[in-house]
Amino acid sequence: MRTAAPSKRIDEPIHSGFLQYAGYRWAKLAILLCALSIAAYLWHDPVDGPNGGTWLGYTLGTLGAVLILWLTWLGVRKRRYHSRLGSVKGWTSAHVYLGLALVVIATLHCGFQFGWNIHTAAYALMMAVIASGLYGVVVYTRLPSAITRLRDGSQREAWIDEVFELNAQAIRIADLLGPEVHRKIVRSAENIRIGGGLRAQLYGPKTPKTAADADAGITEFLTERLDAVKARLTKGFDPNATAQNTVMFMAGQLVAAGKDEKEAQRLQQLLDVLSRRNALIARINRDIALHARLQVWLLIHVPLSFGLLAALVAHIVSVFFYW
Structure with a gap:
């Protein structure tokens, strides 16, 4: 008698959240990227000081741009239920941790140089997107359980x-x-x-x-x-109350x-x-x-993400064509 082979290997507990996905795989990768970026930044000693125009600045800027484009793809991936590019939970976990890694990578990319220009505007939009995303993480880790307790099996x-x-x-x-x-x-x-x-x-x-x-x-x-x-x-009835x-x-x-x-x-x-x-x-x-x-939070996060993409394009175009 033949037994059917399992269709999919289970690598994690069924009820684990997206933050704990695959034993914090994406958290470890994000920490590694941040550590390497900080080490390179401390080792690098350009004549004009750290800035986005050095080879390290271009490297970190390219890495940050690729991460932004890849993380934006999560919205498309969530609607492709039969995709072979990994689970939605895995993509969400990567979205959170690599998004946080962008704070370090983008800050080191510009060498802590800020001003009233399109480059700082792109940085500010990125930070706003990350902040709104953090709010999303908080509500998605707390509110679903509160909704379940409130409903208690009813609708x-x-x-x-x-x-x-x-x-x-x-x-x-x-x-x-x-x-x-x-x-x-x-x-x-x-x-x-x-x-x-x-x-x-x-x-x-x-x-x-x-x-x-x-x-x-x-x-x-x-x-x-x-x-x-x-x-x-x-x-009580009072017999004297009436004759x-x-x-x-x-x-x-x-x-x-x-x-x-x-x-x-x-x-x-x-x-x-x-x-x-x-x-x-x-x-x-x-x-x-x-x-x-x-x-x-999506009413804020999604428009800010599109704004960030536009600012990123303007930032790249201005760097390569006007500098």
């Missing part, structure tokens, strides 16, 4: 459906408690805010103060009414007590429904905020 769409169902349930209960309660619950449903623009996604939707005050007053209103009903139910201590009066008291019990049950049920609904809304907005923070 945002299911939460939203439940919010609609709880709203309908709250209105049905409010109908049994009178027009005033009904109006307050309908107004509360209209004041619900989920998601919105970029700011609302990142920090939560901003509810108008009047709406927030009205919504907060609903719980207080229902709680006070529930306390009043409970007070009537727990208050008509008859069977008919007792029957009326029993009927009133029955109504109070039903009202108390409905009020408590309505409070529970509103509490569950509000907790779900907060959970949904928290989930939206985590996802927005996971993606918003």
